[in-house]
Amino acid sequence: MSGVDVPTDDLLALLRGDLARARAIEVVDHLRGCADCRRDMVDVAATHGSLTAARRVLEPTPVPAADDGPPAAHLPPLRLPAARLPRRRWLAGAAAVAVVATALASGVLMGRRDQPVGTVASVPLQPVSGSAAGRVTMSGPAATTAMTISTQRLPDAGSGRYYYAWLLDPATNKMLPLGLVSATAATHFEVSSALVRRYHAVDISLQSDDGNPAHSATSVLRATY
Amino acid sequence: MEDDDRLGQRLAAGDESAVADCYARYGPTVLAYLRRHVGPDEAEDVLQRTFVELWQHARRYDPHRSLSGWIFTIARRRAIDALRRRRPGVVPLQTVRDLVGEDGRELAERFAWAADVRAALAHLPHAQRETLELAYFADRTQTDIARLMDVPLGTVKARMARGTKALGALLAQDGAMVARGAHRIRDEGGARE
Numbered sequence: 001m002s003g004v005d006v007p008t009d010d011l012l013a014l015l016r017g018d019l020a021r022a023r024a025i026e027v028v029d030h031l032r033g034c035a036d037c038r039r040d041m042v043d044v045a046a047t048h049g050s051l052t053a054a055r056r057v058l059e060p061t062p063v064p065a066a067d068d069g070p071p072a073a074h075l076p077p078l079r080l081p082a083a084r085l086p087r088r089r090w091l092a093g094a095a096a097v098a099v100v101a102t103a104l105a106s107g108v109l110m111g112r113r114d115q116p117v118g119t120v121a122s123v124p125l126q127p128v129s130g131s132a133a134g135r136v137t138m139s140g141p142a143a144t145t146a147m148t149i150s151t152q153r154l155p156d157a158g159s160g161r162y163y164y165a166w167l168l169d170p171a172t173n174k175m176l177p178l179g180l181v182s183a184t185a186a187t188h189f190e191v192s193s194a195l196v197r198r199y200h201a202v203d204i205s206l207q208s209d210d211g212n213p214a215h216s217a218t219s220v221l222r223a224t225y
Numbered sequence: 226m227e228d229d230d231r232l233g234q235r236l237a238a239g240d241e242s243a244v245a246d247c248y249a250r251y252g253p254t255v256l257a258y259l260r261r262h263v264g265p266d267e268a269e270d271v272l273q274r275t276f277v278e279l280w281q282h283a284r285r286y287d288p289h290r291s292l293s294g295w296i297f298t299i300a301r302r303r304a305i306d307a308l309r310r311r312r313p314g315v316v317p318l319q320t321v322r323d324l325v326g327e328d329g330r331e332l333a334e335r336f337a338w339a340a341d342v343r344a345a346l347a348h349l350p351h352a353q354r355e356t357l358e359l360a361y362f363a364d365r366t367q368t369d370i371a372r373l374m375d376v377p378l379g380t381v382k383a384r385m386a387r388g389t390k391a392l393g394a395l396l397a398q399d400g401a402m403v404a405r406g407a408h409r410i411r412d413e414g415g416a417r418e
Binding site: 008012018053056057 | 241244245248249252253254256257258266267269270272273274276277280306310311332335336338339341342343357360361362364366367382383385386389390392393396
């Protein structure tokens, strides 16, 4: 063991390459003969390795100006549903018809224009065909979900055609009609939260005004929630 | 600092405030992971889905498994879902390679480890944390740090030494540097076990 004094900070400086060459040689010579310092080195190396590994996957942090204070991490607020959402798949196709009929009869699906309060989910509408975009925002108390559908770059539907919103279960392709969607303004619906929980996507289709109420198979936008 | 074991036990017991604590602790690193894979436009939505799923399946969490590993297992699945929803041909091949298969699992594990390091750093005294962050996350030398913080070089060395020792103890306490069984990021299992 050499007679030089090796403080812990020199062990870290050695690993980081911060020591001058002469001092690095002294420290290494000392470590070769000092079991206590080698044990300390193991702890220092483990932490240095963890920090270096973290640095490799995380973005570099800009150095703040002297009067900036610590940089604030950008993290959007967490929005949890109002109640636990059991992810049960609803497989009975015939039941879908009954649900639609019941929902329409009881008025739980209604186009509305008042603004929802208290957002609990907000998901982007992605283009299925074309280049439009948009967003579906859901909010409200546990029993009823206020759903707002806003779109951008949705072209004019044209004469005899219209845009229509559906709840969709991508696993079964089961669909529930919501209502007409405006290409130029946000559209609001009030939907039973129990129904919302049974589906996992919102689909916007381009429909022909031909008396056929079924989905046209021309989807233009879709959002999964 | 509340260690991961205790936070995980609260989560498994259905304590909903534990989800918010997980979000505060791991959310920034999960967001960095998702930005890398699904892009900045969709990352925040996938982040929400990840933590909503964590909340929905909280009681399924096994406290013997790594908490950060479990969270990144969910995040990785949701990122893969997000890419699958995109039209064919619009997802770069390298992005897919970074997410799926063994490479994807290894990268998610690296992020989980980084999240544990970031969480532990947050519990150091401010001066030690800032010194280590400048050294490791801003690639600054000790001399640079002394100038930036307007303190003697010896103070920087001392803060780094004390911070490294304290951080090592926190990581050992959290199991971040201790092997745990059934700990790996994996395709099967996780939140839908």
